[in-house]
Amino acid sequence: GENVEQHPSTLSVQEGDSAVIKCTYSDSASNYFPWYKQELGKGPQLIIDIRSNVGEKKDQRIAVTLNKTAKHFSLHITETQPEDSAVYFCAASVNQAGTALIFGKGTTLSVSS
Amino acid sequence: NAGVTQTPKFQVLKTGQSMTLQCAQDMNHEYMSWYRQDPGMGLRLIHYSVGAGITDQGEVPNGYNVSRSTTEDFPLRLLSAAPSQTSVYFCASSYGSGGEKLFFGSGTQLSVL
Numbered sequence: 001g002e003n004v005e006q007h008p009s010t011l012s013v014q015e016g017d018s019a020v021i022k023c024t025y026s027d028s029a030s031n032y033f034p035w036y037k038q039e040l041g042k043g044p045q046l047i048i049d050i051r052s053n054v055g056e057k058k059d060q061r062i063a064v065t066l067n068k069t070a071k072h073f074s075l076h077i078t079e080t081q082p083e084d085s086a087v088y089f090c091a092a093s094v095n096q097a098g099t100a101l102i103f104g105k106g107t108t109l110s111v112s113s
Numbered sequence: 114n115a116g117v118t119q120t121p122k123f124q125v126l127k128t129g130q131s132m133t134l135q136c137a138q139d140m141n142h143e144y145m146s147w148y149r150q151d152p153g154m155g156l157r158l159i160h161y162s163v164g165a166g167i168t169d170q171g172e173v174p175n176g177y178n179v180s181r182s183t184t185e186d187f188p189l190r191l192l193s194a195a196p197s198q199t200s201v202y203f204c205a206s207s208y209g210s211g212g213e214k215l216f217f218g219s220g221t222q223l224s225v226l
Contacts, residue, residue: 001172006155032213043117043203043217044156089155099144099163099209102172105155 002027002094006104013080015113023090023104024072032093033066033073034101037086044089048075080111115139119204119218126194126225134189134221136204142216144209145187149173149200150220156203162187163209194225 003026013019025033031052036044050057050064050073057064061080066073077084087108091101120135138145146161148171158171162181176198178190187206191198201222205215 009153034213034215036215041219043205043219044215045217046214049213091156093213095163099207099213099215100146100158100161100169100171101215102158103148103156105153 002030002092002102004090004092004102004104006090006107008107009105010108010110012110012112015080015082015111017080019075019077019080019084019109019111021075021088021090021107021109022072023074023092024070025092025102026071027092027094028068028071030092030094033064034091035064035075036089036091036103038089038106039086047088077109080109082111082113085109085111117204117206117216117218119202119221121221122219123222124224126191126223128195128225130194131190131192132194134191134202134204134223136187136189136218137185138187138206138216139185140206140208140216141184142206142208143184145181145204145206146171146215147177147179147187147189148203148205149198150203151200159189159202196225199223199225 006023034049038044063076090104147159148156160179162168204218
């Protein structure tokens, strides 16, 4: 079955710096790769996603890149702010509809001002 | 619009007891799923459903039962609770059929003594 590895497990940056989180997946049939942000005491929320027919997607300060050949994808956050501090999860789909997701173990991002 | 509602928020069980975690959504979503979240393990898929009357197993289904008699509800049953089932449980839903964004509930914190 699908396996998703996520690195690093913790990441500390200064406000204004960039942050990069990387994930690899094992099943070449996976076709949907979302990123979720989880704040303390809350459920995860989708921040950006990418499909297998696209190499890069941007939404303001957030971007995701996908390398299908290498089976890895990355989250890039530029100009980080203290409110970006949270746990970030990558995921890969295991069904065609993209609704059954296998998650990575998470990255705790701390942005200090 | 309540979104995804989970009850209870907190629960303490003794080993061997049974209970049902409730999940309801009012967005007319076809797809619903249950995840458990443990420290350092990320979110692991327990069971999911692509529509009323249809359920399937995820990564860690053992010890849990589900059914989907209506579009709105997707209860998770623990037949004989074990300490290894101590976790935070999240229910999630989405439109399915290409609408992949998952909407998560606020979670149920379960302790099994």
